[in-house]
Amino acid sequence: MENSSQSLFMKIEDLKKEVRMLKEENTKTKRNLMWKVRKLEKEKIVNDNDKIRLEREAKSLRAEVDRFRHPPLILATVTEILDNNRLAVKSSTGPHFVINYSNFVGDKLIEPGARVALNQQNFGVVEVLHSEKDPAVSGMEVDEKPSVSYSTIGGLEDQIVEVKETVELPLKKPELFKRVGIEPPKGVLLYGPPGTGKTLLAKAVANETNATFIKIVASEFVKKYIGEGARLVRGVFELAKEKAPSIIFIDEIDAVAAKRLKSSTSGDREVQRTLMQLLAELDGFESRGDIGIVAATNRPDILDPALLRPGRFDRFIEVPAPNEDGRREILKIHTKNMSLDEDVDLDFLASLTDSVSGADLKAICTEAGMFAIREERENITVSDFMDAIDKIMGVEHEEEFRKEAGVMFG
Numbered sequence: 566m567e568n569s570s571q572s573l574f575m576k577i578e579d580l581k582k583e584v585r586m587l588k589e590e591n592t593k594t595k596r597n598l599m600w601k602v603r604k605l606e607k608e609k610i611v612n613d614n615d616k617i618r619l620e621r622e623a624k625s626l627r628a629e630v631d632r633f634r635h636p637p638l639i640l641a642t643v644t645e646i647l648d649n650n651r652l653a654v655k656s657s658t659g660p661h662f663v664i665n666y667s668n669f670v671g672d673k674l675i676e677p678g679a680r681v682a683l684n685q686q687n688f689g690v691v692e693v694l695h696s697e698k699d700p701a702v703s704g705m706e707v708d709e710k711p712s713v714s715y716s717t718i719g720g721l722e723d724q725i726v727e728v729k730e731t732v733e734l735p736l737k738k739p740e741l742f743k744r745v746g747i748e749p750p751k752g753v754l755l756y757g758p759p760g761t762g763k764t765l766l767a768k769a770v771a772n773e774t775n776a777t778f779i780k781i782v783a784s785e786f787v788k789k790y791i792g793e794g795a796r797l798v799r800g801v802f803e804l805a806k807e808k809a810p811s812i813i814f815i816d817e818i819d820a821v822a823a824k825r826l827k828s829s830t831s832g833d834r835e836v837q838r839t840l841m842q843l844l845a846e847l848d849g850f851e852s853r854g855d856i857g858i859v860a861a862t863n864r865p866d867i868l869d870p871a872l873l874r875p876g877r878f879d880r881f882i883e884v885p886a887p888n889e890d891g892r893r894e895i896l897k898i899h900t901k902n903m904s905l906d907e908d909v910d911l912d913f914l915a916s917l918t919d920s921v922s923g924a925d926l927k928a929i930c931t932e933a934g935m936f937a938i939r940e941e942r943e944n945i946t947v948s949d950f951m952d953a954i955d956k957i958m959g960v961e962h963e964e965e966f967r968k969e970a971g972v973m974f975g
């Protein structure tokens with residue numbers, strides 16, 4: 566009797582143990598499954614974002630292709646209205662023409678002095694253009710008081726010193742140069758990979774010298790109308806004089822200043838004319854200490870040497886991708902107002918982001934913040950940063966791959 570009750574007790578204990586084990590296993594499986602679901606959800610968010618980004622990119626590339634399909638138009642000024650159907654115009658490339666026109670080109674009035682765009686083949690009036698000097702129309706960005714200061718730029722201490730000497734000093738203390746009897750540098754060329762802080766440097770000088778910041782992307786000079794580029798260059802310098810003290814920042818200068826090619830399509834000739842106008846403005850312009858010129862490029866190797874002669878852009882400052890210390894500084898700047906978990910270690914994050922630009926580091930911080938917002942958390946964790954690094958650096962590699970594929974197939 567005693568024996569059978571003992572064996573019953575043992576059996577019950579065994580069964581209890583089995584139930585406990587099953588329970589434990591169950592919780593483990595449940596935890597594993599939850600972890601997998603969370604991972605899949607994160608992957609889905611990343612994929613959805615990628616999809617949106619790629620769709621946006623495809624749309625803008627399609628628009629770009631459409632733009633290239635349309636041949637450039639010739640810019641001309643109406644000099645006389647001859648009769649109901651004919652106009653005398655002076656084209657921006659020099660010659661005068663008598664052309665036919667119809668009254669149906671938009672609702673703008675055609676009158677002497679109006680600027681018109683002509684088709685290259687039959688010289689028909691395609692469009693009557695804006696005639697005012699409107700910075701928005703010409704693609705200029707004008708900022709009377711940029712808020713960027715040197716303290717918001719990370720890892721570029723040496724470059725800041727050089728910019729202070731070459732751009733800031735002539736604006737702040739032109740008398741120093743006069744006293745010593747040397748010409749202050751006219752133009753400074755910043756070169757380096759995209760997103761490393763070239764625009765930031767130019768904005769910081771403008772802020773430091775209370776100057777108006779005038780930015781123009783050089784590809785805008787030669788985008789639309791033949792003859793428009795040279796006019797825009799003149800416009801930028803005129804505006805800079807009006808708003809002096811000012812800093813003219815010409816981004817992507819290689820778009821108008823690449824070494825001369827042998828081919829001469831109308832587009833190439835337009836680029837040439839724009840470059841000539843830019844050189845003429847630089848030569849004719851007395852650096853009286855109230856206008857600083859800063860240009861930027863990712864491709865210093867293809868620049869026309871004419872642009873780099875003394876008295877033009879004769880100072881070069883390299884703005885490289887940040888090293889590990891630089892990356893830590895940049896991360897510190899961009900996380901300054903973020904609520905970080907205590908275990909977020911910027912040194913560690915800097916060590917993980919080799920060859921990443923300042924712009925990408927900013928994107929990593931924003932993305933990490935977005936991961937926290939999506940999960941309705943206030944604090945940003947190490948894991949948010951890891952996910953953001955994965956995402957941004959993944960995109961980087963994808964872009965590299967696309968670029969390489971473009972070279973192979975394009």
Ligand SMILES: Nc1ncnc2c1ncn2[C@@H]1O[C@H](COP(=O)(O)OP(=O)(O)OP(=O)(O)O)[C@@H](O)[C@H]1O
Nearest residue numbers: 717718719759760761762763764765895923924927
């Ligand atoms: N050194 C840096 N320190 C802090 N932030 C930076 C730095 N470099 C880039 N960034 C961030 O990236 C953004 C883009 O940088 P910026 O426009 O200055 O790059 P860029 O070198 O002019 O690029 P591009 O050649 O593409 O014109 C800045 O607004 C800033 O938020």
